[in-house]
Amino acid sequence: MTIHTARVTTKTATIEQVKMYLPSNYRAFDVDEEIFIQGFDAAGWTFNDYIVPRLASGMIFLTTECEECTVPYDEHDEGCDACVALKPDVPTGSISHGTHRTVDLLDAFLGFLEMQRPALYDEVLYAGGDAAQAWRLGWLHDDQDVALAAADEWLSEDVWSAMESIAPAGHTFGAHEGDGADFGYWPIDEDED
Secondary structure, eight states, X not given: OOEEEEEEOOTTOOHHHHHHTOOTTEEEEEETXXXXXXXXXXXXXXXXXXXXXXHHHTTOOEEOBOTTTOOBGGGOSSOSHHHHHHSOOOOOEEEEESOOOHHHHHXXXXXXXXXXXXXXXXXXXXXXXXXXHHHHTTOOOTTOHHHHHHHHHHIIIIIXXXXXXXXXXXXXXXXXXXXXXXXXXXXXXXXXX
């Protein structure tokens, strides 16, 4: 899935007004007194065919191009200061320590994603289906083999991929070399290449 990013160009719009027009797969947030929306297409709630016309019906207009560098937000990872502000630096180091329990890892990784990349968090929850629903409702327990098997698959595929996708330059996501129960972002050892 592609995460779409756009800036609200209607100066009189408030973040509360923008949020009222968005389905759950899109979020509105402030960056330096500008309102942005970010999210992914799902179940007919698409950026071009739903989000843009829906906001326009309330006289709220968007641009997908950065005002400073004129590159579409979705087409670059670095860009100017304004673009970089949309993707703050991911902290390095430990995220989860001392456990391999699926529920504990999901709590730590998804909590981290929700804070660092809310739109990616929403995308991962959507991809998780029943396993995500069970996690959100607190239904994952050690004695529920079927639910845990689905959650293990979700963790090892979608959640893990999302965590890897936001690894800072020169770092990798995974278990610490000296402690297999310490998960986070660790520097890539240049000597191994």
